[in-house]
Structure formats: structure tokens, C-alpha cells
Amino acid sequence: MPGVWETDAEWRRLKRELLAWREHRVRADVLGQHRSQLGAAFTLVDRALDELRAPIASMSGTAGDVAEQCRVHDRRLAWLRRVWGFFRERFDQRDDPTLAPLLHGADEVVWSCHREPFAALEVPGGDVAAPSPLPYAEPSLTPEVFPHGLVPGALRRDIDTPFLRRTLDQLPFAVVRVPVACATAPWWLVHLGHEVGHVVDDRLLGYGARCALVERVGLAPGAASDWTQWSGETFADMYAVLMHGPWAVWALAVAETHDDETMTARRDAYPPPVVRLLVMAHVCVLAGASTDDLQTDAARWERLVSVDPTLASMVADGRRVVEAFLAHEVRRTSWPTLTAWDASQWQRSHLRTWLEQLPRRPAVAPPRPKRSWARILVAASVLRRKDGERQPQLSGADIGEDLLAWLPAVREPGSRAAGDDITSRVQGQGVSLARELMAMEPVP
Helix, strand or coil: CCCHHHHHHHHHHHHHHHHHHHHHHHHHCCCCCCHHHHHHHHHHHHHHHHHHHHHHHCCCCCHHHHHHHHHHHHHHHHHHHHHHHHHHHHHHHHHCCCHHHHHHHHHHHHHHHHHHHHHHHCCCCCHHHCCCCEEEEECCCCCEEECCCCCCHHHHCCCCCCHHHHHHCCCCCCEEEEEHHHHCCHHHHHHHHHHHHHHHHHHHCCHHHHHHHHHHHCCCHHHHHHHHHCHHHHHHHHHHHHHHCHHHHHHHHHHHCCCHHHHHCCCCCCCCHHHHHHHHHHHHHHHCCCCHHHHHHHHHHHHHHHCCHHHHHHHHHHHHHHHHHHHCEECCEEHHHHCCCCHHHHCHHHHHHHHHHCCCCCCCCCCCCCCCHHHHHHHHHHHHHHHHCCCCCCCHHHHHHHHHHHHHHCCCCCCCCCCCCCHHHHHHHHHHHHHHHHHHCCCC
16 A cells, blocks of 8 residues: 655655756766756756655545555656656667767757757847757657647647646747658758747747738638648748758658649648649749759649649749748848858759768868858758769768768857756746646545
């Protein structure tokens, strides 16, 4: 039968293990890569744990009453351990010799994609200085970000209450799922530009502003409804182009180009794939990026929409929407400026320099690496993989190993701790988490 000693001992064990884990992760993070994310995850769980201490210490009543109270407290502690386990698993993957190279590379790509607009604004304090997303690996076919507004299924299991969503959705960093297969084909990290775009949208634009932009375009009512629904993914597609140029479009085309029926089918969160690709290609044109490598595919896409007036209308409307997004300013700064857009760096002639560097290992970057280099290296690897289809002697394994060797070498110097102090904010979230957990199942 559960007793006070067992419940108190479990509380103390969880506290010890949590403290030991933080010490281990701080020692392992010698570059300060994840200082803010680690601090946020630890503070959330630790503060909630502290909040649960007093009710455990104040149990009273008959032996039967105490036993029932212990069962409730034990369930709370078990669930809080699951919350910690969710974060611990994602941090500790960096200790895995197979996953570590992939995640170190993903860290650089995510940082490069996330940091640009916030560095351009460079306002002390506030959400603009929040930590960058934390990549983690999982068996899946596509990357996916879990920012504010989403709770990963691993934490939703067995929980039939809204308190988890309300609390964890406010954690000041997102987590980004990276397919495990990227360990052998890391050029597909190019898709992270889209996923990070969701986080940037959440912090600098948001649902209300996006809807207002779509409304101001002046589309027909049905089209306005569609593009409002698709606006989050459309913004992320635009952001992907600003992060990786036309290579983001080419990579998506490889994933999406199937039979005509699939390419023209409606979806919920996205426009039909053919519309999505043509709208992304339009972003390239608007931004002055070369679309030479897209011409063959784009001709097919145009043929598909030319015989369907509904699709043609969608494409025209989508182009107007991304024109509005590109022209939108955050604190009087346009998105191309916020993202340090330079059309020339995505041209083959520029990428060729990096193509020559990639096979040279050990990777030794020139002094003062630029933030954009991680994104450019990924684009160069996408190009190398694309051209490698016609070069049987070019090994896909070599392309992947070269890229994962180079990404950490072009790391932008310095700690990546957030510019604002998130401790007090997360402490409040920890208190809220514990109190709502207690309210979900009161002690009898």
C-alpha cells in the first residue's frame, strides 16, 4: 500500500535526477549552444516539482486516507517525470554517436534560419530575443515544428485535459523534428527553412496579422477563405525561399512531384501541390533569384494549371498573397531585409565555390564565418545531390558526410543564449503547470 515515505522518496529521487541531468547537459554544452532551452526545460519541471512538495509534506488522516492521497501524488510525480522525459530525450540525443553529427548540423541550419530576422531587429528583451528552436531526430518522412499552439503526441498520451496545451504551448522555445534519415541524406535539412518559418511567423507576424494581409489583398470571398486557411503554410513557404533560394522549391518539388491527380488535389492546410510550387517559384522571381534549375518542372506545373481555370485562379491569388507578405514590414523592415536576402548567393556560380570546398576535409572554415554560410552549404549540397544524379561516380554517402563535417565548422561564434531573461517567465509556467495538475485530480 502506498505510504508517505515512498511518495516523499520518489519526489526526492526526481529532484536528484533532474539536478544531475542539468549538470551533465551544462558540461556537455561547452559552446553554450542550448543554454536557454536547457534552462527553460529545467526551470519548468523543477518549479512544478517544488510546487508539489508542500501538499506531499502536509498529508494527514487515517492510514486509508493517506494511502489514497499518496496515490494521487504518485500519479502527479509520474506525469511530471514524463514531461521531463520528453525534453530529456531530445537533449540527450546529442550523446548518441550516430545522431550527434546530424543534430549538430541541424543546430547550425536552424540557428542560421531563425537568427536572421531577430538579429536585424536586435531589440533587447521581449520575444524577439527568445531561444531558437531545438532540433531532435525521430523516424518520420518530413520535418515538423512544434511551436506555440501545438503539443506533440508524446506528451498528449493519456491526458484528457486542456491544461497541458495551455501550459507547454507557452514554453519559450519550439522543438523541430528532423527525420532520422537525414543522418545519411542531410541535404534534406533544406526543409528546415520552412519549419523555422512557422516559429518566426509566430513571433513576428502571427495569425491575426496574416489574416489581415490576406484580407487586404481583396480576393473573392471563397478564395479569401482558402488563402486565410493556407496563410501559415504559405508564409513558411515564402520564408523557405528567403532562406535557401530556389533550392527550397526544387527540394519541395522532389517531395511533391507525383502523378497529375496528386499534384492537383486539394488539401486542408496547404494549397494543391502544383499551386504551392508555382507560388514559391513566384517568390523567387519577385526576389530576383534565378529559376533556371526549375524551368523543366515549372513548365509541367504551368501545363497542369493551364487546363484547369480553378487552379489557374488559385495560382493568381496565391501570387498576390505572397506579394503582400513580401511587402509587409516588421518595424519598418521588409522580409527580404529581415532575412539578409541576397539573390546572388543562390546562383550556381556562387554555390560552385562551396561545391569545391565541400569534399575538402577536415573542414576548416575561413575566419569570421557568416550566419548565412550554413544555409548556403545546405543549398550547395542540394545542388550537388541534384547534379549527382547524372554522375554515377558521386557517392551520396560522401555528399552527406561532407555536409555534416562542414556545418559545425561554419558555426557563428559566441553563445546562443537568449537575449532576454526567460527564468521568471518559465517559473510562472511551472507554478501554473503544477497547480493545474493538482486541480485536475484533487487530493481526497
